[in-house]
Amino acid sequence: MKKLLIILSSVIAIYLIGLLGLNSHAVQDRLLNTGLQNIVNNTDQFLDKQDSLKIVVCGSRSPLPSPGRAEACILIEAGDDIYIFDMGNGSANNLQQYQVPWTNVKAVLITHMHSDHMADLPDAHLQSWIQGRNSPLKVYGPEGINLVTKGFELAYSADYQYRNEHHGEDILPINVAGFNPIEIIDNELIANDTPGLEILPFVVDHHPVNSAYGFKVSYKGRTVVISGDTIHDGSVEKYSQDVDLLIHSAISIDIVERMRKVNTMPQLDKILFDIQDYHTTIEEAGEIARDANVKHLLIYHSIPTPQNTVMEKVFFRPLEGKFEDYTLSDDGTRVVMPVETNDIIIDQIN
Numbered sequence: 632m633k634k635l636l637i638i639l640s641s642v643i644a645i646y647l648i649g650l651l652g653l654n655s656h657a658v659q660d661r662l663l664n665t666g667l668q669n670i671v672n673n674t675d676q677f678l679d680k681q682d683s684l685k686i687v688v689c690g691s692r693s694p695l696p697s698p699g700r701a702e703a704c705i706l707i708e709a710g711d712d713i714y715i716f717d718m719g720n721g722s723a724n725n726l727q728q729y730q731v732p733w734t735n736v737k738a739v740l741i742t743h744m745h746s747d748h749m750a751d752l753p754d755a756h757l758q759s760w761i762q763g764r765n766s767p768l769k770v771y772g773p774e775g776i777n778l779v780t781k782g783f784e785l786a787y788s789a790d791y792q793y794r795n796e797h798h799g800e801d802i803l804p805i806n807v808a809g810f811n812p813i814e815i816i817d818n819e820l821i822a823n824d825t826p827g828l829e830i831l832p833f834v835v836d837h838h839p840v841n842s843a844y845g846f847k848v849s850y851k852g853r854t855v856v857i858s859g860d861t862i863h864d865g866s867v868e869k870y871s872q873d874v875d876l877l878i879h880s881a882i883s884i885d886i887v888e889r890m891r892k893v894n895t896m897p898q899l900d901k902i903l904f905d906i907q908d909y910h911t912t913i914e915e916a917g918e919i920a921r922d923a924n925v926k927h928l929l930i931y932h933s934i935p936t937p938q939n940t941v942m943e944k945v946f947f948r949p950l951e952g953k954f955e956d957y958t959l960s961d962d963g964t965r966v967v968m969p970v971e972t973n974d975i976i977i978d979q980i981n
C-alpha cells in the first residue's frame with residue numbers, strides 16, 4: 632500500500648511539473664519551434680537512398696463518403712522521380728501533409744474523367760507552382776483531357792494573376808501557370824526519362840465513360856498495376872500476370888444492396904443501383920489476383936469504403952478461401968518494393 636502511494640504521488644508530481652512547464656513561455660517556444668521544424672522541413676518521407684518502386688495511396692475512397700479519406704489518388708516513386716495517378720477530392724491536401732517534393736513529380740496521370748479522379752488538379756497546380764515547377768504541369772489523360780485542363784485554366788485565370796502579382800515573377804512566374812495536357816494512347820508507353828521505368832496504359836471498360844485506362848508500371852524488375860475504374864472485362868487480368876502488386880478498385884454488391892434496403896432517398900437508391908454495373912466486384916478482384924498470380928492485392932476506391940472492422944470483414948467475405956493476400960488501403964498506406972528483391976513492405980506514411 633505504501634509503495635502504491637509513493638508511485639501515485641510520483642506520477643502526480645511529474646504530471647504537475649509537466650503542466651507547469653507547459654505554462655512557461657520558454658518551454659512553449661522550444662516545443663513549438665521543434666514542432667514547426669518537423670512541419671516545414673519534413674521531406675524525408677520521399678527520395679530515400681534505397682532504390683525501390685514505392686507506392687503511396689494518397690486517396691483511398693470512392694465518391695461514397697468515408698471520414699478521413701480522400702478520393703482516388705496513387706503516388707508512385709521510382710528512384711528519384713514521382714508520378715501521381717489520379718487526384719480526387721482531398722488528395723492534394725494529403726500530398727501537402729506528406730510533404731511531397733513537387734519538383735520531383737514528373738507528371739500527373741488521369742485514368743478517366745470522373746470528378747473523383749481529377750477534382751484536385753487545381754491544387755496540384757498551385758502546390759507544384761509554389762515549389763518551383765519550371766514548366767506548365769504535365770497531365771496525361773484520356774481523349775478530351777485538354778478540355779478539362781483548359782476549363783481549369785479559365786476558372787483559375789484570376790487566381791494565377793493575383794498570385795503572380797502578389798509574390799512576383801521570380802517566385803510564381805506566369806509563363807509556367809497552367810497545364811500541359813497530353814492524350815494517352817492505348818498500349819503506347821508514356822514517354823519519360825526515369826532510368827528503368829516503363830508506364831504502359833491500357834484501355835479498360837467503364838462504360839458509359841468512353842475512355843478509361845488502367846496502368847502497368849515496371850521499374851527495374853518490380854511491377855505494379857493500377858486498375859482505375861472498370862468492370863471485370865479481362866484487361867486488368869491480362870496486364871497483371873505475375874505482377875508484384877495489383878491496386879484494384881472494388882465494389883461490395885452485398886453492402887451496397889444492404890445500403891439500398893436502409894436508404895430512404897429515391898435519388899440515392901437509383902445511384903446505388905446504377906454504380907453496380909460499371910465496377911469490378913470485390914469477389915472478381917480476388918479472382919483476378921488469384922488467376923493472374925499476383926503477389927499482393929491492394930484494394931482502393933472501395934465502394935463503400937469500410938468504416939469499421941465489422942464492415943471490413945463483410946466487405947472481404949467473398950475473398951475467403953479464394954485469395955487472402957490482400958490489404959485494404961487507407962490514405963497514407965505505403966508499399967515499398969526494393970529492386971533486386973522480392974520484398975513487399977507495407978506500412979503507413981507519417
Ligand SMILES: [Zn+2]
Nearest residue numbers: 693745747860
Ligand atoms: Zn471513381
Ligand SMILES: [Zn+2]
Nearest residue numbers: 743745837860
Ligand atoms: Zn469512374
